[in-house]
Amino acid sequence: MGESKNRFASYQKQIQDNRERLVVQYLSFVKPKRIRFPHVSALADVVSTYIAAREESPCSRSTLLRNWRYKVHLLRYIAETNAGKDGRPIGAIQNNVAGVEEFGMVLAQNNLKRENERLKGHITALELEIASKGVTANDRSLTDDAVRSKLEMLEVKYALTCQALQVLLTGLRDFVAVDADTEQFLDRAKMRSNILVERRLAAPFFEWLRANDRLFPRD
Numbered sequence: 001m002g003e004s005k006n007r008f009a010s011y012q013k014q015i016q017d018n019r020e021r022l023v024v025q026y027l028s029f030v031k032p033k034r035i036r037f038p039h040v041s042a043l044a045d046v047v048s049t050y051i052a053a054r055e056e057s058p059c060s061r062s063t064l065l066r067n068w069r070y071k072v073h074l075l076r077y078i079a080e081t082n083a084g085k086d087g088r089p090i091g092a093i094q095n096n097v098a099g100v101e102e103f104g105m106v107l108a109q110n111n112l113k114r115e116n117e118r119l120k121g122h123i124t125a126l127e128l129e130i131a132s133k134g135v136t137a138n139d140r141s142l143t144d145d146a147v148r149s150k151l152e153m154l155e156v157k158y159a160l161t162c163q164a165l166q167v168l169l170t171g172l173r174d175f176v177a178v179d180a181d182t183e184q185f186l187d188r189a190k191m192r193s194n195i196l197v198e199r200r201l202a203a204p205f206f207e208w209l210r211a212n213d214r215l216f217p218r219d
Contacts, residue, residue, distance in 0.1 A: 047064060118157075183203050
């Protein structure tokens with residue numbers, strides 16, 4: 001059952017990755033032409049038609065508007081192409097973009113938190129299993145190998161989660177500041193009360209960054 005769920009999750013992620021690539025591809029094509037759309041729904045209509053043609057399967061605009069991975073690209077395009085005279089995005093659009101970006105941050109934060117809790121739960125369960133069984137030296141050797149194997153698998157999952165969060169934060173760098181000194185994620189749009197993710201939750205991610213020499217550049 002677990003393997004089936006993992007295959008489905010992998011399949012879903014592959015679809016989303018491909019669609020996000022197509023969204024970015026289309027917007028990169030039209031951006032130099034400065035084509036304007038009256039609102040994000042109109043842009044979603046056009047992009048969904050493009051994706052449907054490329055994938056040779058239906059793709060509705062509601063799909064793009066419901067998923068933050070797609071919607072943030074659409075909102076950013078609307079903000080950039082409908083900028084005010086001073087070159088800054090219109091306030092309402094800018095707030096909308098920031099809202100979707102923040103939602104993405106919260107989602108990634110929750111995923112990382114759940115993965116950490118799963119790691120702790122697995123380790124605790126393995127320790128209890130070993131402690132509750134009387135095993136011979138040979139059995140313990142086999143058990144230790146199984147524990148190491150499972151721990152290695154959990155470490156890989158932890159690393160993949162951190163890599164995904166790093167990619168997300170890189171994409172959101174105009175909106176989210178990564179403070180390595182305080183180990184917090186900060187909202188660039190606010191001067192006060194700007195902490196999006198506090199140190200208690202973000203610390204495992206920064207530990208992984210330092211262990212892999214992947215610290216973000218300072219502003």
